[in-house]
Amino acid sequence: MASSLPAQSVDESADDPRRAAKAAAKPAAPSRNSAEDVIHRKVTRKPEDAESLERVSEEQESASRSASGSTVTVRGGTVRFGEKIVLESLELSIRSGEFLVVVGRSGCGKSTLLRLIAGLEKPVSGSVSFDGKPSSGLRSDVRIMFQDARLLPWKSVLDNVRIGVPDGDRDKALEALQLVGLAERASEWPSVLSGGQRQRVALARALASSPRLLLLDEPLGALDALTRIEMQQLIERLWRERGFTAVLVTHDVSEAVALADRVILVEQGGITLDTDIALSRPREHDSGFAHYEKLILDRVLTTRTDTGGTDGSYTI
Numbered sequence: 001m002a003s004s005l006p007a008q009s010v011d012e013s014a015d016d017p018r019r020a021a022k023a024a025a026k027p028a029a030p031s032r033n034s035a036e037d038v039i040h041r042k043v044t045r046k047p048e049d050a051e052s053l054e055r056v057s058e059e060q061e062s063a064s065r066s067a068s069g070s071t072v073t074v075r076g077g078t079v080r081f082g083e084k085i086v087l088e089s090l091e092l093s094i095r096s097g098e099f100l101v102v103v104g105r106s107g108c109g110k111s112t113l114l115r116l117i118a119g120l121e122k123p124v125s126g127s128v129s130f131d132g133k134p135s136s137g138l139r140s141d142v143r144i145m146f147q148d149a150r151l152l153p154w155k156s157v158l159d160n161v162r163i164g165v166p167d168g169d170r171d172k173a174l175e176a177l178q179l180v181g182l183a184e185r186a187s188e189w190p191s192v193l194s195g196g197q198r199q200r201v202a203l204a205r206a207l208a209s210s211p212r213l214l215l216l217d218e219p220l221g222a223l224d225a226l227t228r229i230e231m232q233q234l235i236e237r238l239w240r241e242r243g244f245t246a247v248l249v250t251h252d253v254s255e256a257v258a259l260a261d262r263v264i265l266v267e268q269g270g271i272t273l274d275t276d277i278a279l280s281r282p283r284e285h286d287s288g289f290a291h292y293e294k295l296i297l298d299r300v301l302t303t304r305t306d307t308g309g310t311d312g313s314y315t316i
């Protein structure tokens with residue numbers, strides 16, 4: 001296996017005025033202490049106009065998000081299966097409340113990275129830390145969602161969600177089902193739900209315990225285009241409201257740009273592209289959006305031929 005490439009941070013603000021302007025307008029994801037600072041400033045500061053009011057509200061949202069999500073650090077993470085080294089000395093820092101999207105060619109190690117963070121894969125060397133503290137094995141504040149909803153067919157929708165709640169608390173499970181708009185289907189069997197509805201139940205189960213980190217391993221990969229967009233919007237809304245840190249693996253570059261604060265490309269055991277997506281939310285499919293799609297695709301396509309989807313999306 002080729003040796004890993006060093007993590008490469010692509011800073012385009014120098015030659016892209018739109019991005020530079022966005023970056024200047026966007027408050028940096030604050031640390032826990034600076035989150036308190038923002039709240040303090042919010043109470044003491046008098047906004048002079050609508051723009052500063054909006055800015056305060058953005059800062060407030062960012063502060064509250066930061067307080068609810070985990071920071072995750074992978075240092076020198078190496079994972080191998082037999083002789084095959086899949087991740088090699090990988091370095092990654094994820095900010096609290098950040099929405100990170102992982103892209104890369106099939107088999108490059110995206111799911112392995114997610115499993116490493118989840119504690120499902122043990123590194124042969126290196127470490128994973130949460131909020132600055134080394135961690136190994138499964139954690140109660142981390143939840144993972146897969147392409148397959150993995151619902152138990154012999155349990156009702158509500159009982160499936162209760163699996164994700166400490167002590168199986170019924171009210172908390174119902175509350176989670178409400179979040180995804182499926183409370184009225186609580187007593188039904190998973191088999192009568194559509195694929196999209198099953199994924200919403202899986203999302204409710206994942207969020208029912210209010211995790212600080214949500215890992216999403218291509219959860220929308222099997223859905224039709226419209227359901228996929230609805231699910232993207234639901235995930236984005238819940239992420240914004242609840243403030244957890246999110247890491248999504250996807251093959252869909254459009255989905256990556258729609259959801260990410262930041263996109264990384266995994267290649268040859270390491271991270272070979274690491275770029276912020278400096279677009280406001282909700283994202284419009286405008287020239288800024290196209291700019292990032294092209295940036296990511298161009299980088300990926302230096303090593304692979306693309307496949308353009310009939311709906312204008314691209315997969316890698």
Ligand SMILES: Nc1ncnc2c1ncn2[C@@H]1O[C@H](COP(=O)(O)OP(=O)(O)OP(=O)(O)O)[C@@H](O)[C@H]1O
Pocket residue numbers: 081086104105106107108109110111112113
């Ligand atoms: N448990 C395992 N035992 C042996 N090899 C494994 C195991 N899990 C993953 N691999 C191998 O590690 C490599 C990376 O797998 P991984 O599932 O992380 O890739 P991926 O980028 O998520 O792929 P895809 O996009 O196709 O889902 C592949 O070559 C895969 O065959």
